Amino acid sequence: MTNVCVILYVKKYAIQERIGMNYDFDGKVALITGAGSGIGRATAFAFGQSGASVVVSDVNVQGGDETVDLIKQAGGNAIFVKCDVSDAGAVNALVAQAIKVYGQLDYGHNNAGITNIQADEWKEDVWDRALSINLTGVMHCMRAEAGAMLQSGGGAIVNTSSINGLTGNPSQPAYVATKHGVVGLTRHGALKWAKQNIRVNCVCPGVIETAMTEAVASNPQYRAAMENMTPLGRMGQPEEIASAVLWLCSDQASFVTGHPLVIDGGATVA
Ligand code: NAD
Numbered sequence: 051m052t053n054v055c056v057i058l059y060v061k062k063y064a065i066q067e068r069i070g071m072n073y074d075f076d077g078k079v080a081l082i083t084g085a086g087s088g089i090g091r092a093t094a095f096a097f098g099q100s101g102a103s104v105v106v107s108d109v110n111v112q113g114g115d116e117t118v119d120l121i122k123q124a125g126g127n128a129i130f131v132k133c134d135v136s137d138a139g140a141v142n143a144l145v146a147q148a149i150k151v152y153g154q155l156d157y158g159h160n161n162a163g164i165t166n167i168q169a170d171e172w173k174e175d176v177w178d179r180a181l182s183i184n185l186t187g188v189m190h191c192m193r194a195e196a197g198a199m200l201q202s203g204g205g206a207i208v209n210t211s212s213i214n215g216l217t218g219n220p221s222q223p224a225y226v227a228t229k230h231g232v233v234g235l236t237r238h239g240a241l242k243w244a245k246q247n248i249r250v251n252c253v254c255p256g257v258i259e260t261a262m263t264e265a266v267a268s269n270p271q272y273r274a275a276m277e278n279m280t281p282l283g284r285m286g287q288p289e290e291i292a293s294a295v296l297w298l299c300s301d302q303a304s305f306v307t308g309h310p311l312v313i314d315g316g317a318t319v320a
Contacts, residue, residue, distance in 0.1 A: 073300050075102035079152040080299070081145070082106060083135050083191060084162030086113025088260030089210060091120070092288035093159050093295045098126025100296065105148040105155075107133045108162065135162045135187030136179075145194040154202045157299045158195035160188045161210040163228075165262055171224035184228035185235070192239050196248055204247025206299040209236050210291075211252045213314050229254075233310045240308030249307040251298045256314025258286040281316030 080097040084090035086108030098104045098121035106121070106128050108114040114130040121128040129151055133144040148155050163184045169176045188209050199205035214222070215229030232252055239250035257263060257276050266272045267285060277284055294313050297303055312318055 073100040073296050075100040075156075075296075075299075078102045078156040079148060079154050080104050080157040080159065081148050081155060081195065082159040082161060083133065083187070084108055084210075085117050086110035088262060089255065089258060089288045089291045090159070090161040091117045092292035093161065094128065095120055095124070095126075096289070096292040096296050097157070098128055099124060101126075102157070103152045104128040105144070105152070106130045107144055109134050135160075135190055136182035138190045141187075141190040141194050145198050149198055155195060155198040156202075156205045158191060158199075158205070158207045159210070159295050159299075160191040160195075160207065162187055163210060163262075165225055166222065167265065171222055177224045180224035180228055184225070185231040188232050188235060192235065192250070196239070196243055199248050200243075200246055205249075206303075207239060207248065207250045208295045208298045209250070209252040211236070211254045211310060213254050213256050213312060213318050215252070215254050216310060216312065217318055236310065237308045244307060249298075249303070251303075251306060251309045251311060253291055253294050253298070254310050254312045254314070255291050256280060256286055256312075256317040258288055258291060260288055279317055279320070280314070281320050284315065286313065286315055 075097060080102045082090050082094045085094040085106040094104050094106050094117050104121055104126065106114050106117045111132055118128045118130045131144050131147050133140045135141055145155060164180060166176055166180060171177055171180060192207055195207055209232050211232040212229040214226045215233045219226045236250050236252040243250065259267060291313055294311055298306060
């Protein structure tokens with residue numbers, strides 16, 4: 051138990067040190083999927099630090115509970131709701147739970163996703179799974195979140211795409227297709243709900259240091275190759291994506307909708 055507390059304490063200060071955000075989301079409610087780890091955890095923590103009540107969601111219960119603990123230890127307010135985004139009923143129940151506990155939903159960060167570095171994405175089952183989580187999962191979330199936001203006068207949705215949503219990649223057809231799909235869905239949502247005060251944007255991260263890239267990043271040779279591909283000469287940190295998500299949700303981005311925001315250390319312009 052002592053060890054767990056020490057680990058959480060260290061993680062909390064590691065995250066806080068990297069976040070210098072200054073938003074006031076007091077009285078607002080944010081829902082983040084894939085928040086048990088990586089980019090989702092950093093966004094959930096940042097929302098918690100900015101005064102929002104946070105609905106942390108993931109299939110990974112341990113990771114989700116840990117994110118809630120991190121937020122609470124830093125003085126924030128959060129609950130965990132387990133949800134597989136590929137299951138439409140579970141996503142509807144997730145949003146219903148957010149409304150039941152906090153009374154409203156202002157922001158949705160649809161971020162849960164998988165990659166299949168080891169598997170052949172041309173295989174039907176691998177392809178189907180990637181689509182059901184990375185693309186259909188985002189659709190399920192947007193539909194349920196917008197339904198709730200329409201009841202309360204509006205909100206902001208940010209989806210997680212990737213630079214693979216804008217450029218090609220020779221090794222991951224399903225990942226590339228789903229992330230392009232997320233950009234398309236984002237543009238659709240932006241137009242569909244513009245008159246109802248719901249802004250819809252997406253972030254397109256480059257290579258970010260999370261569990262998803264750990265296998266590659268832990269190999270010094272591969273890591274150096276990834277760093278060399280990026281003009282800024284390093285991998286990004288999850289908090290650097292979280293800060294963009296919070297900006298897109300904030301009133302400071304009040305005229306921004308339908309935008310795929312690239313955060314990649316310059317990789318796509320090199
Ligand atoms: P991560 O593996 O740390 O986090 C992904 C989270 O999604 C995990 O906690 C996982 O349990 C959860 N998840 C997986 N399947 C789920 C499902 N069916 N329902 C609900 N939750 C599920 O990786 P990350 O890098 O933080 O990835 C977050 C998002 O960012 C993903 O959509 C990913 O494609 C995208 N992204 C990551 C990078 C990168 O370099 N790390 C780059 C571009 C885009």
